[in-house]
Amino acid sequence: MKQFFKMFFASLLAMIVMGFISVGFMIAGIVGLSKSVTDKLDKKTNGNVLVIDLSKSIHEQGASNSFAFFDKSSAYQGGIYDIMKGISSAKTDAAIKGILIKAAPSPNGWATLQQLRLALQDFKTSGKFIYAYGEDITQGAYFASSVADSIYLNPAGGIDLKGFATVLAFFKGTLEKLEVQPEIFYAGKFKSATEPFRAEKISDPNRLQIQAFQNGIWNEFLGAAAQYTHADKATINEWAVNGSIQFPADALKHNMVAGLLYWDEVEKRIKTKTGVKESEDIKYVSMNDYAADNKGYKADGKISENRVAVIFAEGNIVDGEQNDDREIASQTICEEIRKVAKNDKIKAVVLRVNSPGGSALASDVILRELVLLKQKKHLIVSMGDYAASGGYYISSMADSIFALPNTITGSIGVFSMMFSTDKLLKNKLGVTFDEVKNAPYADVPTSSRPLTALEAQRMQNQVDTIYALFKGHVAEGRKLSQANVDSIAQGRVWTGTDALGIGLVDGLGGLDRAIASAVSMAKLKDYKVVTYPEPQDKLNSLMRKLHMNMSASALVKAEIKEETGEAYEWYEQLQNLRKMNNKALMAMPFVMKVN
Numbered sequence: 001m002k003q004f005f006k007m008f009f010a011s012l013l014a015m016i017v018m019g020f021i022s023v024g025f026m027i028a029g030i031v032g033l034s035k036s037v038t039d040k041l042d043k044k045t046n047g048n049v050l051v052i053d054l055s056k057s058i059h060e061q062g063a064s065n066s067f068a069f070f071d072k073s074s075a076y077q078g079g080i081y082d083i084m085k086g087i088s089s090a091k092t093d094a095a096i097k098g099i100l101i102k103a104a105p106s107p108n109g110w111a112t113l114q115q116l117r118l119a120l121q122d123f124k125t126s127g128k129f130i131y132a133y134g135e136d137i138t139q140g141a142y143f144a145s146s147v148a149d150s151i152y153l154n155p156a157g158g159i160d161l162k163g164f165a166t167v168l169a170f171f172k173g174t175l176e177k178l179e180v181q182p183e184i185f186y187a188g189k190f191k192s193a194t195e196p197f198r199a200e201k202i203s204d205p206n207r208l209q210i211q212a213f214q215n216g217i218w219n220e221f222l223g224a225a226a227q228y229t230h231a232d233k234a235t236i237n238e239w240a241v242n243g244s245i246q247f248p249a250d251a252l253k254h255n256m257v258a259g260l261l262y263w264d265e266v267e268k269r270i271k272t273k274t275g276v277k278e279s280e281d282i283k284y285v286s287m288n289d290y291a292a293d294n295k296g297y298k299a300d301g302k303i304s305e306n307r308v309a310v311i312f313a314e315g316n317i318v319d320g321e322q323n324d325d326r327e328i329a330s331q332t333i334c335e336e337i338r339k340v341a342k343n344d345k346i347k348a349v350v351l352r353v354n355s356p357g358g359s360a361l362a363s364d365v366i367l368r369e370l371v372l373l374k375q376k377k378h379l380i381v382s383m384g385d386y387a388a389s390g391g392y393y394i395s396s397m398a399d400s401i402f403a404l405p406n407t408i409t410g411s412i413g414v415f416s417m418m419f420s421t422d423k424l425l426k427n428k429l430g431v432t433f434d435e436v437k438n439a440p441y442a443d444v445p446t447s448s449r450p451l452t453a454l455e456a457q458r459m460q461n462q463v464d465t466i467y468a469l470f471k472g473h474v475a476e477g478r479k480l481s482q483a484n485v486d487s488i489a490q491g492r493v494w495t496g497t498d499a500l501g502i503g504l505v506d507g508l509g510g511l512d513r514a515i516a517s518a519v520s521m522a523k524l525k526d527y528k529v530v531t532y533p534e535p536q537d538k539l540n541s542l543m544r545k546l547h548m549n550m551s552a553s554a555l556v557k558a559e560i561k562e563e564t565g566e567a568y569e570w571y572e573q574l575q576n577l578r579k580m581n582n583k584a585l586m587a588m589p590f591v592m593k594v595n
Contacts, residue, residue: 191491
């Protein structure tokens with residue numbers, strides 16, 4: 001009876017929540033319908049300065065927002081693909097006079113910022129202006145903004161030029177205090193994902209690879225800064241080493257900014273540039289709103305039956321059906337791949353990968369489906385911020401692979417972890433275990449006791465077998481010898497620039513270059529780009545979470561994330577490891593951020 005009432009009230013609550021959502025959605029639909037035409041005209045036709053806010057998260061694919069009416073946010077959140085198209089369209093849009101970059105601290109990765117910067121460089125060929133303004137300009141924001149004609153900094157603001165640091169947390173001491181014994185198996189001396197649980201500091205191989213990709217991204221940053229300041233890379237690096245840029249006046253003195261201005265002073269300059277009278281308001285249009293008006297895409301202004309499909313693969317690689325908004329679930333993405341394979345209008349496919357990896361099994365299931373697709377159509381991979389471990393595994397058999405210089409890729413290695421909690425439970429809670437089994441390995445894997453030496457060897461053999469499979473796919477797909485693959489594998493991560501030098505990618509470039517390669521391989525004279533899966537809506541996301549009975553936990557998680565900030569990322573990564581306990585992983589669970 002108790003269980004009955006529990007289920008009854010849970011169902012009743014779900015029905016009430018769904019009722020409110022349904023009514024709200026109908027109201028939003030009715031009002032939104034009446035506003036859509038006027039909004040479209042007002043936002044695009046009358047807006048003359050396109051605004052790119054670097055503080056906004058940019059995902060690979062755009063998403064619509066049915067709740068925009070309630071919170072006055074944009075009805076569409078543009079992905080990097082939409083933003084690229086929007087900036088390209090703005091080049092020839094007579095209504096757009098220029099671009100304003102809000103140079104705020106950015107949550108986006110270095111490759112995403114680089115993709116954005118490349119699109120802005122192309123926009124500059126139109127002769128239209130690009131201004132950037134910031135009150136707190138971080139290195140990432142400066143990297144993207146350095147393409148501007150002028151960067152303006154608030155006189156009381158801040159600007160960073162300090163170099164990069166990668167900080168990792170280690171939990172070996174924590175586990176020892178808790179009397180939890182980690183059971184760790186890995187293949188590849190650079191496969192550092194397990195280091196936080198088996199070491200107290202960064203190992204020499206891991207330190208080497210971190211320094212290498214830091215230096216690679218730093219070199220890209222120096223090049224961008226040199227382009228704006230007209231100083232050479234060595235001089236800018238010296239400024240960072242000496243801590244020369246502490247105050248806004250220092251940035252002005254070294255030509256890192258064009259002026260120290262307040263926002264109203266920047267607006268005056270924009271008005272002069274656009275011909276707007278001082279008594280009138282500048283008509284800004286947000287990148288999201290502009291991207292929503294430019295979602296349709298066709299090359300050379302032609303309508304064609306030929307299609308180039310872009311399949312977006314963003315997030316951790318997991319088994320089964322998709323639950324979270326940003327994850328690559330094997331069952332869900334394989335369904336999309338099959339749709340593309342069966343569509344005769346699609347002549348070539350670009351797989352856009354932005355993933356640190358995840359489940360080895362899911363990665364293999366996805367790769368198999370991509371190999372089948374490749375038998376019918378050309379397959380090109382475009383790499384975003386990360387295409388590492390499982391992210392590289394699913395990319396390995398493509399006809400061509402393109403990465404941005406700041407992409408983190410490689411990490412060809414495998415690991416598996418589990419934790420023995422018998423001492424913790426016995427000494428802290430008095431819990432003990434006993435068992436009856438009819439075969440020696442019937443209870444393996446288990447957390448109720450440490451593994452025996454033979455059991456541990458079996459686990460290591462499993463990891464080694466999957467590692468050999470991984471290297472075999474890379475050797476076949478990249479047409480490299482096994483010895484060569486072994487020398488560049490070992491779990492090591494590489495920047496896109498370094499990956500090009502060792503044969504892991506075919507060229508440097510963004511999504512636009514990958515699409516151009518697909519068009520060339522398929523020998524298309526006219527084509528249209530289509531994207532998979534369909535862009536999600538916030539309502540659909542909420543409905544899925546309700547269906548999965550996750551709505552309450554999702555709300556709690558969002559609140560915790562808001563309050564804890566960056567600390568939540570460690571919690572989330574630990575949760576991902578917990579979900580994959582006892583599984584073979586091709587992953588970078590502790591994504592190493594460069595700050």
